[in-house]
Amino acid sequence: MSDLSLGRPAEKSRAAVRLRDFVFTSAIIRKILVLALLALIWELAARYMNKPILFPTFTATMAALWEAVTTENLLQSSWASLFVLLKGYVISIVLALVFVSLAVVSGFVRELLQTLISMFNPLPAIALLPVAMLWFGLGEKSLLVVLVHAVMWPFALATLTGFESVPETQRLVGRNYGLRGPSYVVRILIPAALPSILYGMKIAWAFAWRTLIAAELVFGVSSSSGGLGWFIFRNRNELFTDKVFAGLAMVIIIGLLVEGVIFRVIENVTVRRWGMQR
Structure with a gap:
């Protein structure tokens, strides 16, 4: 015992x-x-x-979030925003990869890309919104123009930096195997620069998400009922502060899910599994 x-x-x-x-x-x-x-x-x-009109409590915000999800189609508005964002994000990633791949093999294209990055990367994407509206009107095309600008330049900068950081030994291995052009980029440069590429994708996602919400605060064109930013703007005008904070909470929740789940899974099955990142 x-x-x-x-x-x-x-x-x-x-x-x-x-x-x-x-x-x-x-x-x-x-x-x-x-x-x-x-x-x-x-x-x-x-x-x-103790000023709910200025700063609602967390519990009041969560109650407003639940009400908005169940009765005001907040999920539909969120999906409308995400759908537009994904289209702009994919277009930007593809364009940037093509541009950076050409810059690897051409000194002129490299100088052109670096010059464009220096010109446009510091320019806030939302500053192009009036021009986009003037050219393409009040619609989804204007949002896509703004999103492409927000995503393309930071991602291109991170990817170009990653490509230029690939060790010369790995470059020589690819050339010895006769890899040229797209096959050289896909088999040698992209795997070796994947940590930088994923970092650029995460930065570009954050830029795109906040740019989209800011644009929708001006006009809700993601769908006929408006997007997530328009939900926030509409409730601010009606002084429903708890619903404004509920919309902001939804923005944060989506950001946490994308960052903590999607990008985390991609990193775990690639760079972490290969020992390229801790």
Whole structure:
């Protein structure tokens, strides 16, 4: 009996240690704890201010979010925004990859691309919105123009930097195997520069997402009912602050899902699995 009684505390201690190690080593658990802490701070700060018209509580925002999802088609508005964003994002990634691939084999194209990046990358995408509206009218085409500008240049810069950082040894291996043109880019440069490419894709996604929401705050053209940015703008005009914060929360939730799930899975099956990134 004494041995058993001594063994049980030891087992409980080992279980507690394993649980503690899991909590502190699991990225998902850490993120959940961080989000819970931020939600608690939000709730306490809002209750301390006690001005719902300016700063609603976290619980009131979540209630407004649930109401908007169930009764006001917030998910449909979010999907409308995401659909436009994905079209612009894919177009931009393809154009940038083609442009950067040509820059690898042509010094003139490289100088042209670097000059265009220096010119247009610092230019806020939303600043092109009036010009896009003048050229293409009040519609989806204007949003696509703005999105392509927001995505293409930062992604092209990250990809070009990644291509230029590929070791000369790997370049020589590709040439010794007779790889030229597209096959050289696909088989040698892209795999070797994949960490930089994924980093550029994440940066470009963030730029595209915030640009789209900002554009929709001006006009909601993602669908007949408007997009997520238009949902925020409409409720701001009607002084439904809790729904404004609910729309912002939906923007954050989508961003967390894309960053923490989609890009995380891509990294786990590629650069992390290959030992190219910790």
